[in-house]
Amino acid sequence: MNNFKNLRGTVDLLPEQLVKWQNVEKILVEQLSRASIKEIRTPILEMTELFIRGIGEGTDVVAKEMYTFLDRGERSCTLRPEGTASVARALIQSGISSKPPQKLWYMGPMFRYERPQAGRQRQFHQLGVEFIGYQSVRSDIEIITLAWDILAKLGIKELNLEINTLGDIDDRSNFQKSFLNWLEINKNFLDLDSQKRINKNPLRILDSKNVQTREILKEAPKLLDFLSEKSLERYSTLKKQLAMLKIPFVQNYNLVRGLDYYTHTAFEITSGSLGSQATVCGGGRYDGLIEQMGGPKIPAIGFAIGLERLILLAGQELEISRKTDIYIINQGLQAEPLALELSRKLRRYDLLVELDLTGASFSKQFKKANKLKSKSIIIVGDDEANKKEFVIKLFDKVNSESKEETISIKNESILEKWIQNNLL
RNA sequence: GCGGGCGUCGCCAAGUGGUUAAGGCAGCGGCUUGUGGCGCCGCUAUUCGGGGGUUCGAAUCCCCUCGCUCGCCCCA
Numbered sequence: 061m062n063n064f065k066n067l068r069g070t071v072d073l074l075p076e077q078l079v080k081w082q083n084v085e086k087i088l089v090e091q092l093s094r095a096s097i098k099e100i101r102t103p104i105l106e107m108t109e110l111f112i113r114g115i116g117e118g119t120d121v122v123a124k125e126m127y128t129f130l131d132r133g134e135r136s137c138t139l140r141p142e143g144t145a146s147v148a149r150a151l152i153q154s155g156i157s158s159k160p161p162q163k164l165w166y167m168g169p170m171f172r173y174e175r176p177q178a179g180r181q182r183q184f185h186q187l188g189v190e191f192i193g194y195q196s197v198r199s200d201i202e203i204i205t206l207a208w209d210i211l212a213k214l215g216i217k218e219l220n221l222e223i224n225t226l227g228d229i230d231d232r233s234n235f236q237k238s239f240l241n242w243l244e245i246n247k248n249f250l251d252l253d254s255q256k257r258i259n260k261n262p263l264r265i266l267d268s269k270n271v272q273t274r275e276i277l278k279e280a281p282k283l284l285d286f287l288s289e290k291s292l293e294r295y296s297t298l299k300k301q302l303a304m305l306k307i308p309f310v311q312n313y314n315l316v317r318g319l320d321y322y323t324h325t326a327f328e329i330t331s332g333s334l335g336s337q338a339t340v341c342g343g344g345r346y347d348g349l350i351e352q353m354g355g356p357k358i359p360a361i362g363f364a365i366g367l368e369r370l371i372l373l374a375g376q377e378l379e380i381s382r383k384t385d386i387y388i389i390n391q392g393l394q395a396e397p398l399a400l401e402l403s404r405k406l407r408r409y410d411l412l413v414e415l416d417l418t419g420a421s422f423s424k425q426f427k428k429a430n431k432l433k434s435k436s437i438i439i440v441g442d443d444e445a446n447k448k449e450f451v452i453k454l455f456d457k458v459n460s461e462s463k464e465e466t467i468s469i470k471n472e473s474i475l476e477k478w479i480q481n482n483l484l
Numbered sequence: 485g486c487g488g489g490c491g492u493c494g495c496c497a498a499g500u501g502g503u504u505a506a507g508g509c510a511g512c513g514g515c516u517u518g519u520g521g522c523g524c525c526g527c528u529a530u531u532c533g534g535g536g537g538u539u540c541g542a543a544u545c546c547c548c549u550c551g552c553u554c555g556c557c558c559c560a
Contacts, residue, residue, distance in 0.1 A: 065551080068551085068552090119558095120557080120558050120559075121558085121559080124485085125559090142559095142560085170560075172558095172559080172560090174557095174559080175485080175555095175556095175557090176552090176553085177553075177554060178553085178554065178555090179559095180558095180559075180560080184560065185560085186560055187560095253557070253558095264558095267558095269556090269557080269558090317559090335554085335555090336555065336556085337558095337559070337560080339559065339560060340560070341560075342559075342560065364560060365560070366559085366560025367560080369560060370560090389518090389519080391517075392518095420517085421516080421517045421518080422516095422517075422518040422519055423516060423517085423518080423520080424517095425518095425519090426518095426519060426520045426521090427520070427521080429520075430520055430521050431521085433521095437519095437520085439518080441519095442518095443518080451519090453519090453520090455520080
């Protein structure tokens with residue numbers, strides 16, 4: 061068949077699909093800027109080491125999903141599998157300690173080498189939001205409500221919010237000691253994947269989907285029992301306030317999320333209509349990350365929304381594109397340059413103007429204008445060009461009658477009036 | 485990395501061993517070089533994802549391979 065195909069797990073977004081993407085993106089950006097969150101753009105390509113350190117060696121993302129290669133200078137580079145590490149890097153690099161707390165967002169492609177399936181691609185897109193330098197539980201609440209409201213603004217129904225707390229770094233390491241102990245004793249009852257994780261990423265075992273493992277885990281030490289007073293109080297404030305804001309949530313003690321750097325709040329928003337890849341938004345607090353990456357000790361919290369999954373959930377009303385305002389039918393040596401000039405003039409009124417370039421017969425051009433459901437048409441042929449005028453017609457879908465007017469090419473005020481009366 | 489399903493025109497498809505591989509949509513051309521949504525007519529796959537085999541004969545049967553897709557794992 062054809063010579064070239066896109067790489068597995070990548071997709072082309074054709075104009076028809078992009079209508080919805082652009083509508084969704086517009087709403088997203090609007091919502092974010094209303095919340096006074098500023099955009100940040102970082103490179104898609106980073107040193108491999110950044111992700112190993114930032115995400116964690118034991119994670120699946122780093123262990124088996126990264127697009128890594130050597131560049132011509134023999135440096136190991138990786139296409140970013142997520143956005144947080146890059147943002148943290150950019151902030152540290154630009155002198156974070158001398159800046160006030162920041163609320164940031166980014167949007168763009170991410171890369172993970174996995175088997176594609178519904179709602180999962182190798183190149184996919186995320187919207188990420190990061191609040192850097194905020195410690196209070198109020199920032200957790202704003203982050204969660206923000207994610208929730210964005211999804212609501214897009215008309216997405218039937219979402220489930222799950223939350224959990226992982227405690228601070230001390231809580232976690234106390235728990236981990238005891239949990240590791242228990243794991244060693246009960247090792248043989250665990251599934252193979254979980255056994256492998258004991259040394260690499262023990263917390264992830266909590267999230268195992270294996271039925272037998274889940275059963276045994278009921279006997280394991282609970283993270284909740286290792287939380288300090290302070291951590292517990294923080295968590296209960298979070299829950300109280302979410303309830304006050306009427307945001308429904310479910311506690312999921314097994315929600316630990318895949319990446320190493322989370323502390324305290326972890327959350328996930330899922331939808332039943334997405335199939336097996338149900339998560340549309342995942343996030344949490346990562347107070348240790350910036351320090352772990354060589355920066356100062358600065359707390360932060362964030363989330364990421366998967367845009368492909370978001371598009372899947374967003375309603376059909378977002379698939380509607382802007383209609384053509386004026387379709388310019390033209391043919392003939394004198395007429396064509398005139399039509400071109402006219403199209404430029406009309407676009408200054410912020411109208412969507414399509415100039416027919418086919419040179420096809422007038423009836424064909426009419427059919428094309430019809431098919432596009434253009435609100436109006438302008439006809440310029442050599443007759444008009446000689447008389448220095450053109451015909452403008454309003455398409456009336458209800459009656460088959462149409463309003464028609466002949467306007468001199470020089471008389472811009474009549475044209476302007478016509479546009480104001482009929483198109484604006 | 486491991487399972488299941490599927491590959492016939494740009495898209496949706498019929499065809500399940502016998503001469504030229506239906507049909508619909510879209511596209512292009514015409515009826516009608518200059519005035520509308522309709523209609524009618526015509527054109528568009530030497531070939532069925534690719535390779536090999538069985539057979540007088542294969543899109544149809546067998547083997548291999550590639551791709552897509554859904555699921556497992558994991559995540560957005």
